[in-house]
Amino acid sequence: MKNFKTHFKNIFFAVSLIFLFSACSKGLKQNSITIATAANMQFAIQKLADKFSHQTGITCEFIVASSGKLTAQIQEGAPYDVFVAADTRYPKAVYDAGFSDDQPKIYAYGKLVIWSLDKTLQPSFKTLLNSQIKHIALANPKTAPYGEAAINALQKKGLYEVLEKKLVYGESISQTNQFIVSGAAEIGFTALSVVKALQTEKQGNWILVEESLYAPIEQAAVLINREGQVNEAAKAFYEYIFTEEAQEILLEFGYSVDE
Secondary structure, eight states: OHHHHHHHHHHHHHHHHHHHHHHIIIIIOOOEEEEEEEGGGHHHHHHHHHHHHHHHOOEEEEEEEOHHHHHHHHHTTOOOSEEEOSSSHHHHHHHHTTSOSSOOEEEEEEOEEEEEOOTTOOOSHHHHTSTTOOOEEEEOTTTOHHHHHHHHHHHHTTOHHHHGGGEEEESSHHHHHHHHHHTSSSEEEEEHHHHHTSOGGGOOEEEEOOGGGSOOEEEEEEEOOBTTBOOHHHHHHHHHTTSHHHHHHHHHTTOBSOO
């Protein structure tokens, strides 16, 4: 039954693309889309878009930032077509504000890691207490769900107040990663998808944070309604990220897709 359903979904998606091409040929000219992407997804979304563009000829452009910042931009009228967020709260805010006709839908579940490129460090909560560690990077918990998850984990471990002076906040996971890669922070919290995107020899040292230490990172996407209209090419991409092919790609980057 599962194989039948998968086969049916693939056929349905292919037929949808045929209708999309037909619409484009009649002058809608919807051959490009702009995707507002949470920073943890910047590598995975590129691979998804490459596959999608190869199949459809539709060009995908990206705006990468924290989910909170992207939400503010959408609510201010930024010309985005799809919002691929790092949680459900921010896309829900977009929907509630009238910028989408449909409720957000979860496409993946993110994982938090402690990461360092210093080969002498073995990431762990105990390591964070080491006097050798002067700076611990994490994303701003006010705008980035992975930063919020990191704070939750530190609090549950009873370490937040002890380590507070060491914490340095990136505007997003991207800036947090820059702190770690540049050495401005010896260690930090980031998304598993980030280290999975790197070649093995460049991954440094990392460990998964126990999922019991933070709320599930449910990542949702929402289709943006721009001036009362939905870009049909954007709708095709939105539907694509829920296909079996796309879900397999997300698994490659360390996300889970069925919890």
